[in-house]
Amino acid sequence: MNRISLFCAISLIGVTGAFSQDAPAKINLDDPNLVFVSDSVIPIPLEIFASLDKLGAQDWGRQVESRDLRVDTNRSRTAMLFGLVVSEGFIGVQAQDKESVRRLGRDVLALAKSLGVAEEVEVHANAIVNGAGRGEWEMVRSELDKTRQTVINKMKELRDDELVALVSLGGWLGGTEALASVLRDNYSEEGSDLLNQPDLIKQLKTDFNELPQRARRGNLFTQVSMTLEHLESLMRSDESGAISEGKVIEISLATRNLVEAIYES
Amino acid sequence: MRAKSFLAALTFSLAGALVAQDTVEAPQLSKTHNYIKLLAQEAALPSLRGQEKFILRESWWSGNLAPGKAKLIQLQLFRRNSYQFWIAVPNRKAEPLINVYDSSGNLVSSEAITFDTGNLVSTVIQPEETGVYYLRVSLKTTVEDAQDWAVIYAYR
Numbered sequence: 001m002n003r004i005s006l007f008c009a010i011s012l013i014g015v016t017g018a019f020s021q022d023a024p025a026k027i028n029l030d031d032p033n034l035v036f037v038s039d040s041v042i043p044i045p046l047e048i049f050a051s052l053d054k055l056g057a058q059d060w061g062r063q064v065e066s067r068d069l070r071v072d073t074n075r076s077r078t079a080m081l082f083g084l085v086v087s088e089g090f091i092g093v094q095a096q097d098k099e100s101v102r103r104l105g106r107d108v109l110a111l112a113k114s115l116g117v118a119e120e121v122e123v124h125a126n127a128i129v130n131g132a133g134r135g136e137w138e139m140v141r142s143e144l145d146k147t148r149q150t151v152i153n154k155m156k157e158l159r160d161d162e163l164v165a166l167v168s169l170g171g172w173l174g175g176t177e178a179l180a181s182v183l184r185d186n187y188s189e190e191g192s193d194l195l196n197q198p199d200l201i202k203q204l205k206t207d208f209n210e211l212p213q214r215a216r217r218g219n220l221f222t223q224v225s226m227t228l229e230h231l232e233s234l235m236r237s238d239e240s241g242a243i244s245e246g247k248v249i250e251i252s253l254a255t256r257n258l259v260e261a262i263y264e265s
Numbered sequence: 266m267r268a269k270s271f272l273a274a275l276t277f278s279l280a281g282a283l284v285a286q287d288t289v290e291a292p293q294l295s296k297t298h299n300y301i302k303l304l305a306q307e308a309a310l311p312s313l314r315g316q317e318k319f320i321l322r323e324s325w326w327s328g329n330l331a332p333g334k335a336k337l338i339q340l341q342l343f344r345r346n347s348y349q350f351w352i353a354v355p356n357r358k359a360e361p362l363i364n365v366y367d368s369s370g371n372l373v374s375s376e377a378i379t380f381d382t383g384n385l386v387s388t389v390i391q392p393e394e395t396g397v398y399y400l401r402v403s404l405k406t407t408v409e410d411a412q413d414w415a416v417i418y419a420y421r
Contacts, residue, residue, distance in 0.1 A: 010385065029369075040339065149323035194344075
């Protein structure tokens with residue numbers, strides 16, 4: 001059989017709605033025989049912003065920050081910073097802020113160098129800087145996602161799983177800080193449900209707590225642990241499905257404090 | 266134009282992957298998975314174009330499924346977004362399935378999309394609540410061999 005022609009011949013033949021006939025209507029998630037795929041995928045900020053924007057235009061430009069990047073030899077901090085910077089790149093894309101995205105593209109490369117993955121990241125970082133200069137936002141968005149995934153893949157290949165978890169955590173933190181800040185400035189019950197992430201934060205907390213002690217030594221990582229604990233109690237909707245304005249403010253403050261601590265430590 | 270270039274690049278990459286497979290006795294698992302992922306990406310192309318296009322994530326999952334077995338992937342989804350998932354396996358008779366369950370284990374209403382080849386299927390859902398969901402991947406028919414699989418997803 002010509003496998004190339006098989007590949008090229010794919011076309012859609014049908015769409016069926018409602019429920020699949022071949023799947024159980026309910027599964028017991030506590031069944032010990034269930035097999036879960038271990039790779040957790042953290043939503044990128046744009047995925048969350050896409051939902052919020054459906055409720056009306058948001059002022060994403062206000063969320064673009066200009067923070068000085070200081071790289072040191074602490075690889076755990078660098079991995080978190082990497083995740084943070086990429087998520088800030090996504091915020092810059094949402095705000096269509098050319099200068100901030102160009103700067104973040106350069107920061108991404110500096111951090112990749114420090115993590116020893118510059119070779120893999122360079123092409124993406126250059127595409128981010130150049131694409132932002134031309135205002136090609138779709139391409140920049142795609143390159144940011146590729147950058148993040150490339151680093152995660154390389155870390156896995158190098159068996160640096162602890163850094164994978166920290167890149168993911170940093171990325172989630174940056175997106176959550178921006179989301180909470182937007183909701184704090186323009187609170188709506190409907191939009192607040194985007195912060196309802198109890199299972200995701202539980203997963204992040206578990207991943208963090210499972211890191212070897214050497215990867216989370218020092219005051220910064222004590223703060224990470226405490227903040228995750230605090231956020232777990234806040235990022236849970238009430239009976240109406242909303243998260244109160246007071247909790248949104250708390251989430252905003254807690255995430256902002258942690259982001260600043262990561263940059264400044 | 267960009268989609269055509271992407272398709273050309275994809276076909277070129279696939280050709281390379283196939284040549285590699287033909288010349289290596291025991292292909293590495295990751296190469297097989299990358300090839301299967303390309304199949305899923307090719308099937309996704311029509312959804313990534315036009316006014317109402319989905320945005321493909323770079324993250325994806327892969328593994329190996331034994332006949333009659335299922336695996337679950339945990340994922341946070343957000344209300345008001347739509348999500349499309351694609352699963353691909355190598356065997357055209359394997360008929361993979363992909364279904365979505367909410368955090369209580371209830372099957373979520375979805376739109377199943379089938380293709381003219383039995384090794385690909387896709388599903389679209391619009392979550393009613395923000396929260397954790399579970400993708401259940403399985404094989405519909407009893408094929409003799411376990412199948413490597415790849416799942417990709419997109420949002421809009």
